Amino acid sequence: MTDSLDQIFVRGKQSLLSSMAHAPDWLMQIASSLINIFALLAVFLTLFALMSVLERKILGRIQNRYGPNRVGPFGLFQPVADGIKMLIKEDIVPARADKIVHFLAPVLIAATAILALGIIPYGRGMTPFTIDGGILFFFAVGSTTELAVFMAGWGSNNKFSMLGAMRAIAQMISYELPLIITVLPVVMIAGSLAPDTIVAAQAGYVFGFVPRWFVFTPWGAVAFILFFVSGLVESNRTPFDVPEGESEIVAGHMTEYSGFKYATFFMAEYIGMFAITGLGTTLFLGGWHAPIRMLEFIPSYVWFFAKLSALLFVYVWLRGTLPRTRVDQIMNFAWKFMLPMAFTCIVAAAVWHYTGRGLRGWLWSLVVIAIVYTVLSALLDTRKRFAPRTYRFAE
Amino acid sequence: MNSVAFIVIAILTLAAALAAATLQKLMHAALSFAVTFVGIAAFFFLLGAEFVGLVQVFVYIGAVAVLIVFTILLTRRDVEKERGFNWSGVVVAIAVFGGLLK
Numbered sequence: 001m002t003d004s005l006d007q008i009f010v011r012g013k014q015s016l017l018s019s020m021a022h023a024p025d026w027l028m029q030i031a032s033s034l035i036n037i038f039a040l041l042a043v044f045l046t047l048f049a050l051m052s053v054l055e056r057k058i059l060g061r062i063q064n065r066y067g068p069n070r071v072g073p074f075g076l077f078q079p080v081a082d083g084i085k086m087l088i089k090e091d092i093v094p095a096r097a098d099k100i101v102h103f104l105a106p107v108l109i110a111a112t113a114i115l116a117l118g119i120i121p122y123g124r125g126m127t128p129f130t131i132d133g134g135i136l137f138f139f140a141v142g143s144t145t146e147l148a149v150f151m152a153g154w155g156s157n158n159k160f161s162m163l164g165a166m167r168a169i170a171q172m173i174s175y176e177l178p179l180i181i182t183v184l185p186v187v188m189i190a191g192s193l194a195p196d197t198i199v200a201a202q203a204g205y206v207f208g209f210v211p212r213w214f215v216f217t218p219w220g221a222v223a224f225i226l227f228f229v230s231g232l233v234e235s236n237r238t239p240f241d242v243p244e245g246e247s248e249i250v251a252g253h254m255t256e257y258s259g260f261k262y263a264t265f266f267m268a269e270y271i272g273m274f275a276i277t278g279l280g281t282t283l284f285l286g287g288w289h290a291p292i293r294m295l296e297f298i299p300s301y302v303w304f305f306a307k308l309s310a311l312l313f314v315y316v317w318l319r320g321t322l323p324r325t326r327v328d329q330i331m332n333f334a335w336k337f338m339l340p341m342a343f344t345c346i347v348a349a350a351v352w353h354y355t356g357r358g359l360r361g362w363l364w365s366l367v368v369i370a371i372v373y374t375v376l377s378a379l380l381d382t383r384k385r386f387a388p389r390t391y392r393f394a395e
Numbered sequence: 396m397n398s399v400a401f402i403v404i405a406i407l408t409l410a411a412a413l414a415a416a417t418l419q420k421l422m423h424a425a426l427s428f429a430v431t432f433v434g435i436a437a438f439f440f441l442l443g444a445e446f447v448g449l450v451q452v453f454v455y456i457g458a459v460a461v462l463i464v465f466t467i468l469l470t471r472r473d474v475e476k477e478r479g480f481n482w483s484g485v486v487v488a489i490a491v492f493g494g495l496l497k
Contacts, residue, residue, distance in 0.1 A: 098422075101422070101423070131445060133445055133446050139457075140452040143456060143458070146461050147429060147460060147464065150461070150464050176457075
């Protein structure tokens with residue numbers, strides 16, 4: 001019973017494919033891929049619609065107001081109204097803009113965001129695109145986003161777009177480094193770049209009740225926090241959304257976009273957010289594994305999306321809580337703190353591995369991280385020490 | 396199937412490379428250069444070398460193309476005004492190609 005519920009989507013796909021069993025091999029492959037693509041798009045575009053309304057509602061609650069509650073029950077049809085509004089808006093292209101580049105930028109940014117979703121295992125045997133170098137694929141596709149952002153900024157022929165694109169690319173390049181380096185310890189310990197193998201490496205329990213997720217090791221916990229912050233920057237979310245800081249540069253690289261092209265940028269940002277939280281879940285939070293043995297009867301995809309939603313809630317929570325950082329603060333934080341800590345995670349993971357992956361390894365890797373953290377924070381501390389205040393008066 | 400894919404990718408890659416060499420605006424040339432890199436990565440995939448293909452995309456689009464584009468962004472605007480045909484470049488290209496064929 002539980003197994004059939006767990007594999008219901010996999011079986012459904014197989015039965016769909018077996019209905020055309022006499023077709024040639026290449027047609028079957030294309031059909032199989034198309035089913036995966038349609039499922040992926042249906043799930044994540046629905047999640048995007050839901051997320052856009054839930055985010056506004058949660059933000060509203062944080063700020064002591066109701067949020068959208070007019071359209072449909074509890075305001076749940078708000079995304080439909082938003083979509084219609086975006087579709088019937090006039091699509092303005094600036095007269096001096098580079099028409100082709102201006103048009104291609106939102107297409108490319110949406111395509112890369114959706115491609116990155118393909119390698120994530122959503123449940124037991126539910127990876128849409130199985131490839132050995134899955135993690136590498138994710139980052140290869142993700143690095144193309146920078147080019148799309150740049151095309152948007154340059155193609156608009158507007159100085160605010162240009163400045164926004166420059167900020168976006170600068171911070172994306174800076175944070176791509178810690179993002180990728182925090183993934184390395186996981187790849188080292190799991191011994192594979194394939195997401196399915198990494199999830200499989202996190203199966204089982206220590207002492208019978210603590211799940212073997214990487215986030216429960218010292219290096220994993222630190223790497224997860226670094227990964228989460230870098231992911232926040234990569235998806236241009238609030239504490240780090242200087243590329244679109246409306247008080248400074250209008251809307252950054254999206255200034256000259258209106259109507260559905262703007263909505264495409266918006267969608268790409270959300271899909272990118274789902275992709276990065278999905279990868280975080282896969283790498284550190286055990287993917288689709290259940291946290292307790294007793295709860296393993298709940299289907300694997302439910303667990304995956306529960307963890308994904310929890311991470312997304314933290315994203316919204318941070319947006320409602322933290323003010324925007326400055327550009328120089330973001331850069332200093334990336335190069336002076338995040339990068340050394342990310343390297344420390346690699347060393348700590350190696351120490352954990354060579355001291356037996358048990359309690360001893362746990363303690364030793366904690367010691368490594370604690371030493372580096374203390375030294376680093378002492379070095380970077382620029383606060384003034386307390387001292388008797390001195391006054392200077394006019395003579 | 397594979398030979399059809401090969402011909403399609405080859406035409407796209409060569410067209411993008413030609414565009415990168417001849418387009419008037421420097422920015423367009425840089426972007427079509429990025430398309431060339433994608434084509435080369437597709438060749439690696441076709442040959443079954445997934446890892447090399449992914450690294451090709453990762454390094455050449457994520458780093459090299461972005462670097463080129465950033466450089467264009469930081470230089471003065473009138474750079475893109477005149478871009479005559481570079482005959483010495485053609486000579487070098489033919490020489491390299493001849494050396495490779497040999």
